[in-house]
Amino acid sequence: xxxxxxxxxxxxxxxxxxxxxxxxxxxxxxxxxxxxxxxxxxxxxxxxxxxxxxxxxxxxxxxxxxxxxxxxxxxxxxxxxxxxxxxxxxxxxxxxxxxxxxxxxxxxxxxxxxxxxxxxxxxxxxxxxxxxxxxxxxxxxxxxxxxxxxxxxxxxxxxxxxxxxxxxxxxxxxxxxxxxxxxxxxxxxxxxxxxxxxxxxxxxxxxxxxxxxxxxxxxxxxxxxxxxxxxxxxxxxxxxxxxxxxxxxxxxxxxxxxxxxxxxxx
Amino acid sequence: xxxxxxxxxxxxxxxxxxxxxxxxxxxxxxxxxxxxxxxxxxxxxxxxxxxxxxxxxxxxxxxxxxxxxxxxxxxxxxxxxxxxxxxxxxxxxxxxxxxxxxxxxxxxxxxxxxxxxxxxxxxxxxxxxxxxxxxxxxxxxxxxxxxxxxxxxxxxxxxxxxxxxxxxxxxxxxxxxxxxxxxxxxxxxxxxxxxxxxxxxxxxxxxxxxxxxxxxxxxxxxxxxxxxxxxxxxxxxxxxxxxxxxxxxxxxx
Numbered sequence: 450x451x452x453x454x455x456x457x458x459x460x461x462x463x464x465x466x467x468x469x470x471x472x473x474x475x476x477x478x479x480x481x482x483x484x485x486x487x488x489x490x491x492x493x494x495x496x497x498x499x500x501x502x503x504x505x506x507x508x509x510x511x512x513x514x515x516x517x518x519x520x521x522x523x524x525x526x527x528x529x530x531x532x533x534x535x536x537x538x539x540x541x542x543x544x545x546x547x548x549x550x551x552x553x554x555x556x557x558x559x560x561x562x563x564x565x566x567x568x569x570x571x572x573x574x575x576x577x578x579x580x581x582x583x584x585x586x587x588x589x590x591x592x593x594x595x596x597x598x599x600x601x602x603x604x605x606x607x608x609x610x611x612x613x614x615x616x617x618x619x620x621x622x623x624x625x626x627x628x629x630x631x632x633x634x635x636x637x638x639x640x641x642x643x644x645x646x647x648x649x650x651x652x653x654x655x656x657x658x659x660x661x662x663x664x665x666x667x668x669x670x671x672x673x674x675x676x677x678x679x680x681x682x683x684x685x686x687x688x689x690x691x692x693x694x695x696x697x698x699x700x701x702x703x704x705x706x707x708x709x710x711x712x713x714x715x
Numbered sequence: 716x717x718x719x720x721x722x723x724x725x726x727x728x729x730x731x732x733x734x735x736x737x738x739x740x741x742x743x744x745x746x747x748x749x750x751x752x753x754x755x756x757x758x759x760x761x762x763x764x765x766x767x768x769x770x771x772x773x774x775x776x777x778x779x780x781x782x783x784x785x786x787x788x789x790x791x792x793x794x795x796x797x798x799x800x801x802x803x804x805x806x807x808x809x810x811x812x813x814x815x816x817x818x819x820x821x822x823x824x825x826x827x828x829x830x831x832x833x834x835x836x837x838x839x840x841x842x843x844x845x846x847x848x849x850x851x852x853x854x855x856x857x858x859x860x861x862x863x864x865x866x867x868x869x870x871x872x873x874x875x876x877x878x879x880x881x882x883x884x885x886x887x888x889x890x891x892x893x894x895x896x897x898x899x900x901x902x903x904x905x906x907x908x909x910x911x912x913x914x915x916x917x918x919x920x921x922x923x924x925x926x927x928x929x930x931x932x933x934x935x936x937x938x939x940x941x942x943x944x945x946x947x948x949x950x951x952x953x954x955x956x957x958x959x960x961x962x963x964x965x966x967x968x
Contacts (some may be wrong), residue, residue, distance in 0.1 A: 453910065460807045463879075464801045465823045471838035472880065474848065478841065486850050528740045535737035539728035543738055550745055556874045557753060558939025563753035564963060568759075584748035589884060591741070614950040620729065649831045652941050655960065667832045677840060678719055685834040692829035 476689060479682035486679060497683035507668060507680065511640035515667040517579055518648040521586040526640035528587065529594035530632075534624065537602045551592045559589070559652040567656040577659035585657070586647035593646070594639030601635035601706070602628075638699050645695055649688075750909075784816060787955040788871065790944075791937035794876045795884075798933050799926065801877065802884035806925075809885070811894035824882045835948050839875040840866060843947070872954070876937055883904040883936065884929035890923025891920070 465469050481490030500557055501507050536544040554562070564586050567576070575581035605628070613623035629636075651666035658667045665684075672681055729737075760917045797820045809820050827835070840925050843865040850862045865871055895918060903913030941956035948954065953961070 457804050457808060461805050461820070464805050465820065467801070468823055468826060468881070469880065471835060471842055472826065474842060475834060483848075484842075487846065488841070530746060531737040532741035533730060535734045538734075540734045540738065543734055547738060547741065550750075553753075554749060556935075557749075558935070558956075560939045560959060562749070562753065562757070563941075563958060565756040566748065567963065569752040569755060584744060587744055590751045591744075620733070624808035649833075651831075651833055655941070656963065657716045661850075666831070666833055669831075670942070670946070671838070673837045673840060677837065680835045681834075685831070685837070685921075688831050688834060689829070696829060703874065 475682050475685050481688045484514055501680050501683050510663050510665045510668040514648055517582045518644045520583045521647040522640040522644035523593050525590045525643035526636050527589045529591055529598055529600050531654055533595050533598045546698040551595055554588050555592050563653045563656040574659050577662055581657055586650055586655045590643035590646045593642050597635045601632040605631045634702040638702045641699055642650055677710045720763055760952045783953055783955055783958050791934050793873055794937045795930050795934040797877045798881040798884040801881050802888055806885050806888035806892055809889050824885050827882045832942050835879055836875055836943050843871050867949045869952050872944050875947050880933045885933050887928040890927040893919045935965045
């Protein structure tokens, strides 16, 4: 290896340590027996997990976030599938409008959207309601879900659906029996993405939250701001496990999708 | 496949009514939870109490707002430049790696998409606190004799923001670099260019679209960043998003 390649490699591994180290540090602290956060962690205890699961305020927040995330995932997947299907099956000018408006939630900063939603939801009584959070999170997740589903719709063999319709199936039947099963992996991974995005969303949660019901990210924000207890590292471990589970799920979905794509080509 | 290919209409066309019905929920959601709120925010800024540009004038001329605005721009720029410096070599090595090494680097870079911003911000709060890792290392090395204030400074905000946003710089640059054939570098070498010159005249121009995409992405995200500055920054050196939240809180109370 030439000296400058060695240098570049050393630099790159330095950068990777910069990315990994903070996360490893906070995860390791979840098991420390000390009352304050210290590194290296001392001893080993599962006490902080117990405190998280035994505390009704944390549990309420986790439950509230879970409800919002599940509903967001389902609503996003359904609405995105409907609209994307209509667009790919020739929506004309409405489809063009659809594509343009998709960019909006990507370019508008979350802080601006959060303030706008705060002012509007306050007026119509949607602040700190499941409905309010779900609508906000769906808007943010929609572009990602649409891209995922559009990718599947454009790659499947459209003749299959046309054949079903030639044989007398209505468009809905053809969609339900032919198209939907083919695009299902992507619909599910769009939903999965919406779930994680919603479960982890701190900015909108900051503005929409009331005094009582709070989402998990909002509770975490307050804890980090005020006293930073060892419960935060414990939650970090749990969130990481959840992410790993979701990743494995997404990987399985990809393999499933690959298996589905093959017979059409043969 | 480019994104636009996804959206090619295909298959037997649907009726106008069918299209409208399927797209309706999307547009209803978008109008209620995005367009209307954002437009009314815009109209408040332009029309209240009467049609005026005064509020925008205020932001630029009021020394308090102007200073926050300028500071936010400066921090966002600094974060983007630092991210670029860290990201480019990573993208370079990724583009030239294969197999497990590529998989390992990619996994590290994709980490932010799996881990919460709050968790990462909390990690920096712990590392930078008075009894934190950095302070202990500084004292151990004899650089300082007592804990230094690292948390609640602009430096803390910049480091943590680079940590969160840098991966968004790596991916577009990697995309651009991967498409440059290895032969180009070799050809430049054969024609007599040294590594630096072939980098400057061959690689950099070809990588430019990726660099610009990453830079704009990180810069724009950094401008509106809320969580990290709110938790790690100092109240005296506030950024725009924190100022917004503070003003909203004041109105609320």
